[in-house]
Amino acid sequence: MVRPPCCDKLNVKKGLWTEEEDAKILAYVSKHGTGNWTAVPKKAGLRRCGKSCRLRWTNYLRPDLKRESFTPQEEELIIRLHAALGSRLYVLGLFLVGSQTHPTFCLSCTMKIYHTFMWSIIAQQLPGRTDNDVKNYWNTKLRKKLSEMGIDPVTHKPFSQVLADYGNIGGLLKSRTRIGSLNRDMKNSFMIKPEPHPPQPAIATEGFSNINNSRVMTTMASPGIEPIQENFFPSSNINQHAATCGSLDLLSQLQAIKLVTEASNYAGYQIISPQFPNQYTLSLSSPSSSSSTSSTCSTTAQEKTGLAFSWRDFLLEDAFLPYDHHPQGQDHIPEFESKDIAPQNHSGNETSAEHIDDDKNIIINNNSRVLSGMDSELLSYGIQASSSTESSFVAAMLDQENEMFSEFANLLEDPCY
């Protein structure tokens, strides 16, 4: 890798920052503002790489950062969003991949797109927290905590269920996939807590006799643990990928990103179990949803745990339920208009800094990776913040998933590789 010019100097200092260095950064930023970080070391009189200066400012010196510990509410939000981004969005990705109407995305494209945004999306929902904060907190605390609860932090399913999944997968998986990573968490769990896992909701093991390819694939490729994932989804530039894949233009990428971000908001509205529709409904405290922040977390759960939520909340049962476990009459497939997904322009010429989707009045800034107006977008894709629609959305995705895996062999032989 070629180092940036500001980092070329041999005498660039590394390691922990001193108060004196911090003061120089603060003085510089207060005078000149942020930006052009490569020039900062020279102008501020620092022997640091500009990249390090930016990182120091972003992760530590910014005045709006919180220094105190994560609150239980923040913890809850992180887990919920991680669950949403890590599992539900995967299902959404499968919807895109599996869509017969919009064969725009290969599996790797979809995975890469949303995996790229996970920590930053979560951090955006936590004022005063950086993605680095959230990531560290997840890796050091929450991940272990979930494991100790007998919950796989990758799939947010009970380990018993994950193990059963793999047992049923049998010889289907010829790739190394994610099993090694999952085992790491399971091993931690079992070593720390050899006694039986706490009782799981009945739903946790329901429907297991009905393992199908979709479940196999879902488990295999859930995001969250990366090194193994790389085996399955080789790191590659999306554009390069698209060049060989021949199916992912810029607009489609943006639309996929948009969908992913919308879905994170969607998850904020509704992360519920159809099994306990009242017990597990929770509205998150995102600014856009503040008008409807009535938490309907189970009072039963609160009585038991003394917290405003239950760990059982973080099991993502419904996303993996067999299709026929969803309530009847909720099998409506979201109406993804072809114009929303299908490539509009295969020339790849859309290089403007902002893409304005006139149909949706949404501005996608392709530099900052910030997407706005998501909440209002939910309805436009048929993703509605109502429990009934939520279930139908998942059901629809699963339906598409099943369709896709009827062509499972084709997916495994992804032409992108």
Add this chain to the structure above:
DNA sequence: AAGCTAGACAACCGCGTTCCG
């Protein structure tokens, strides 16, 4: 008291994307 270990978190690294001349 010394050595070891695990946890917390700061910082670095490599890579992908975008900007801009």
Add this chain to the structure above:
DNA sequence: TCGGAACGCGGTTGTCTAGCT
């Protein structure tokens, strides 16, 4: 259109500290 520079991200490593033996 191209290539270098800049930026931003997630993953990983390094450092410090508290607790334990």
